[in-house]
Structures are given as structure tokens and as C-alpha cells.
Amino acid sequence: MSTIEHSISKAIWYGKIPIQFNLDPTDPTATVFIEVPRYSYLPLTTPQLLSHSKRLESSEPHSIWYEFNGEPLKWHYPIGLLYDMANRMGPTPPQLPWCINVHSNNFPDNVILRNPGLETIQDMYMSMIKEADFIRHGSTKKVMNLSKQDQSQLWQALSTERYDDYWHVNQHILDDRGVGLRSVPLRLYLPDQCPVIQDTTSFTDEQGASRTLGDILHSIVPGLFLADGKSTTDLIVVLHGIQLPLHTPIRWASDHLSYPDNFLHLIICKPSPL
Template identity: 35%
Template sequence: MGENREIQKGVWEGRIPVAFHLSEDDTENEHPDPVYLMLPRISYFPLHTEKINKHFIKFVNDEQAEEMWLEYDNQPLKWHYPVGLLFDLYCSENSLPWNITVHFKDFPEEELLHCISKDAIESHFMSTVKEADSLKHRGQVINSMQKRDHKQLWTGLLHDKFDQFWSVNRKLMESNGEETFKYIPYRLYMLDRHYVTNLFRPMTDEGRPQVLRQLLMSAVPQLFNEDEEFQKHVRIHGTEPSLDTPIFWLSENFSFPDNFLHLCISET
């Protein structure tokens, strides 16, 4: 087990081609061409959609224009979920480019949080990093860092700087004098329901590494059959890891920048 810089860099460099289309309900006259972007899987939509906003807003009636929001296949997309998580949850590699609809009215208040500024994204991101560290290290690592370290984590993600981000994030991925993390920060996502999580240790009481299969059996036992075969598929960063992968290794190398494993469970 251990960190693998090559894998971490490969995860960081993952991209998804996205085609943004203005909703037909938002314009009465000329319908603009879509805008195409290659977006980092590990990032968040509002960090990349300023040019989308500027391109489409001139086609929208000023009196009707509200906060911009995104939708795919009638599903509003949560801006505080990473791009790659949303893609793996709702789409597939067979559906590229990812066609997303842009809206400027009828904001779905009951389904989405408002995103008033990039400060809101930073605040959400850092609170999630702190939650992850409270699980891994009882919060000791993040609390021992200086404010400039916190800011470097954020600006590294914001400006897509792998080395800048990981020079700080590496401290959060260390075992901090212990053999492994105390608990694994993870969330399991399935369509049409809230994510699932619980406290899960990376090692058994006997000191043996626990694997992804054991995490799934702990969190979603109903998805296994009588022969203990998992009946679904699990994806992270567009890949389907082996269920025999040590969960500590996955946490070190496949966590999103917020330090959580965001695992999508699907039928196919």
C-alpha cells in the first residue's frame, strides 16, 4: 500500500468534454450555438461556467434572467458535487460529449443550493476537507496547518495546479504516526436517493487491510445476493475498481481533492 504519484496525477488530469446548450424556454429569439469545454473531473461546475454565463445571458430576457443553473436529462445538477461524480452518477462514456442544458429562470429551490460566489464554493470545499480530516486524523492535521496552507489547497484546485495542491494535500494523506487512517472518508451515491456513508475502519481488529467489498457489505448489504456477490457496479473517476482493492490505498490515491472517496453505484 502507499501513495502513487503517477495514479494521483492521472486522477487529477481526468477530463470530460461537455456541450452546454441554452434551454429553449429561456430564449424567444435566436437560439445560440452550444459552448464546448473540457472540464476537469475533480473540479466544480461554477469554477468554469463564467464564460458560459457571458455567452448565453445576452440571449435571455433581462427581466426574466435569474441565477444560472445546469440540468441533464431533467435532473438539476448540484454545483457542490464534483463534475466527475455527477457524470458517473447520471451519464456514461457512451454519451460524450456530455450535453448539459443551461437555465436562467425557474431555479429549482428545493433541489439546488444557491451559489452566490466562488467564496461559497471555497467554503463548501474547505468544510468537506475538514470533515474528511476529522475522520482520518481527528482533525489534527488540518487544524495544525496555517491559513496559507488552506488557501494553497484551494488555489491549487482553482487554477488546476497539481504540484501546488499536492504539496499540501500530501500531509492530509499521511497516516500521522498511525498505521492507517482512523476512518475512511467516503460517500456512496445511487440515483434518486441521498448518499450513504458510515464509519468504516481501513483495518480489521486483527490488523488486516479491509477492501472495497467489505466497505460495500458494511454500507449497502442489501445490494449483495445470497452468495455475497455484488449486484451492481461501482465507479470512481470513470473507472470500476476491483472489489478486492484495499480501501486505504483507494483513499490515498482515488479520493477527490476534498479528500472523500465519492463512489457511484449503478446498474451497468
């Protein structure tokens, strides 16, 4: 396992997005402003919103859904990823605070999964961590060997914003001693409603040399990125709201810039208009 620069990972962990939640379309004053961690999930904000709105308070939490510019937001995507997809892939510059509409009826079942309970979200989160472990090491032993208390601590740390508690457990998952690295846990999000790309690609080349982000992108989407790590167009790569240089070492990025599910969620888009 490489040495973690905690100044970097802490800055990512404590990154937040100011959100204006519009609770009632008939009442423009029914709004709540919350600074939400980028790594969190929208359903984790639901209890706080219910306490601010009598209309929502009488609703079933499973019926609550979120929408931006007419598009339902996927609750199982981290909030930072949702914001970057909505604001970096669109035709307008990023807006802050991010204005999200909250609905309690006409749930779009044909577009998004119904809002689950917190236990289901926790199960989803742990499934992602297990999947990342399998991609990275070729098995899920790192996660499965954690005690129930440690597995629970990963989720509790995420939902209560405790960085030290999270890394106390996650460092054991990322520890590659005696196991070795297989593939990079990553997902690519492209413009124009393209399907999410999740492919297997190694941390090193055939000679064992470390690969860069540009190397990885060329191996997965060679039509968009050349072998020299340059884009064939003016496309850029965005993660946590930051444009990543294509020469970024992929191992460093995976260890420091992954979301708490241990995936690199990379957005391929054009530079935002000024």
C-alpha cells in the same frame, strides 16, 4: 502514510469531461464546448460561460443553474461525480460530449441550493476537507494546523488545475505518522433516488489486516455485497468513470482515487448498456 503513486493520482487529477453547454433553449447554435476537470465544480465554469452569452451576461451569477435531461444538477457535487451519476445510473449508454443546459431564470430552489459566490464554494470545499480529516484521523488538527496560505493554496490549486501545488499541501493532511487511521472518508450513491450513504468503517479488520473495497461495502450495505466481496446482483462500483474491482485495497483507493476533498465518492450501479 503510504507511498503515493503519483502516476496514478496525476492521471485521476488530469481526467476531463468534454461538455457541450447549451446557453439558450431558443437558439440551438448558442453552445460552448469546454473540457472540464472531473474534480471541478460547475460554478467555476460560470464566468467563462457568461462571457459567451449576452443573455447570460445580463443575469446574476447566483441565478445560473445547470440541468441535464430535465434534472437540475447539484453545484456542490464534483463534475465527474455528476456525470457518472447521470450517465452510469441511467438507462442509456454514457454520452460524450455531455450536453448540459444552462438556465438563468426559474431557479429550482426546492431541488438544489442557490448558486453561491466563489467564496462560499471555497468554504464548502474546505469544510469537506475538514470533515474527511476528522473521519480519517478522529480530529481536524491536520487541516486546522495548516497555515492560511496553505489552506488557500488547496483551493487555488483546484481552481487553476495545479497538481503539484495541491499535493504539496494535501500530503500533510494524509500523513498518518503519529496519528493513525480511524475510518474511511467515503460516500455511497445508489440508484433509484436513494439517499446518499455516509457511514463510518475502518481501514482494517479486528485483526489489523487491511480491508478491501468489497469488505467495506459488505459492512455498510450487506444486502448488496456479500462477505466474500461479491455483489448479490450485477451491481458494480464506479469511481472517476472507472469500474473498481471489489478486491481493491481500501487504503490504496483512499490515498489515490479520492476526489480533492479527500472523499471516495462511490457510485453503486448496474453495468451500462452497450
